[in-house]
Amino acid sequence: MKTQVCIIGAGPAGLLLGHLLRAEGVDCVVIERQTPDYILGRIRAGVLESITVSLMERLGLDARLKSEGLPHGGFNLADGERLIRIDIADLTGKQVVVYGQTELTRDLMDAAEERGLEVVYGAADTALHDVEGDAPFVTYMKDGALHRVDARFIVGCDGFHGPSRRAIPASVGKEYLREYPFGWLGILADVPPCNHELIYANHERGFALASMRSDTRSRYYVDVPLTDRVDEWSDDRLWDELAVRLGPEAAAHMVRGPSIEKSIAPLRSFVFAPMRHGSLLLAGDAAHIVPPTGAKGLNLAASDVYYAADALTAFFRRADNDAIPGYSDRALARVWKAERFSWSLTRLMHRFPEDGPFERAMQVAELDYIASSRAMQTAIAENYVGLPV
Structure with a gap:
């Protein structure tokens, strides 16, 4: 198979990039392991x-987002x-x-066939080859056979554990x-x-977050030591802990129910630079991870895709050879600002094991300043609503 751009990963970043390229007449194929x-x-x-x-x-795929999404003017x-x-x-x-x-991904997935976006x-066993040159290719196994995709560019949207980032030499x-030192349960x-x-809560017992997916589906979190296991937390125990950490006002309106899903996710801040090497571009979790405190993960992937689509379109449609080399610097400038915000909000709203009275006093002072300062x-x-691209 030959194409102009081979995208590794069919999560929201890979599918969004594929749709944007197809809308501009750029040939691409998306390769997905799952x-x-x-x-x-x-x-x-x-x-x-x-x-x-x-x-x-821009893609005209926002109908369900507009009808089912919940606009929020604050937090x-x-x-x-x-x-x-x-x-x-x-x-x-x-x-x-x-x-x-998940719903955004479903919208992108459902539109792929109609929009002519090929997804495998x-x-x-996906592997990237010759990424330093002008003729990279990707190999993978499917139905017991080895397949090859020749492309001009490869874009790795395959997450933190995918093969794309590993294709860049450690020396580069x-x-x-x-x-x-904690995870989110x-x-x-x-x-x-x-x-x-x-609601993001800083309580003496630890962090808590009250969020939602819709008017009838809620998502709550508490931070726990990394040594904790999910089976140690019954639904009742978790609801009780949430009620304490979120405070009496939130607890008074909390409706309890059986869990649909319960898990513990570790938190990390991670950046890989540069986000481009030769004919390989990285986007989303393949290049960076943010703690979920600032709600930046998916949105950073979207801004990466914006920059990548712009660079690739300029290369193929306008023969702009300077667009691709500039991709990494453009993307990383926004990445680092989002990393800073996510790190600072995590630091403000969590009690770290090594913290003492001084660190706690600094949190109190910071929250007092935020409460009284419009500038702050x-x-x-x-930062929360998203810095300009």
Whole structure:
């Protein structure tokens, strides 16, 4: 098979990039290791910035997002005594939209055949070859046979554990890593949310988050030691802990119910640079991970895709040979700002094991300052709603 761009990974980043390239007349194929059902079975976040929403609008694939998504004009920080509301609509003139990543992926997946986007599922043992040159290719196994895709460019949208980043020599790239000493224990339940906006809580017992997927499906989190196991947390124990950490106001409106899904996710901050080597571009989790505190993971992938689609379209449609070399710097400039925001919000809202009275006093002072300063709230709102691309 020959194509102009071979995309590795059919998650939201890979599918979004594929649709954007096809809309511009650029030939591409998407290679995915898993099945469609497996991809849609993954539970992921869903707070969408303007960039993500605008790309779906640009593709004309936003009908369900507009009818089912929940526009949010603000969110809340809880410090154990009060809710500090960050009014992002008033402070920035923008809003975020709560719409599950699974649903966004489904929209992209369902439109693939109609839009002429070829997606190969069940591609095992995917390997990248000759990425330093102008004629890279990808091999994979499917139905007992070896397949090959020749392309001009490869874009790795295959996540943290995929093969794309490993195709870049260690001598070329640099990894920046911060691992956090706790994980997020999450519960998904078919119950109405306790608040119409998200609540991030810093309590003496630890962090908690109240969020939602819809008006009838809620997602809650608490931070736990990495040594904890899911089976140690019954639904009742988790609901009790959430009620304490989120505070009496949220607890009074909390509706409890059986978990649909419950899991513990470790937290890390990770950046790989550069995000381009030869004819290989990296996007999304293949190049960076952010702690979920700032709701940046999917949105950073979308901005990567925006830059990658722009560069690839310029190369193929306008013969712009400078577009591809500039991709990494453009993407990383936004990545590092999002990493900074996610790291700082994580630091503010969690109690770290090594922290003492001084660190706690700094958190209290910071939250007090946020509560009383419109300028500080504006800075937080601008980062939360998404910095310009």
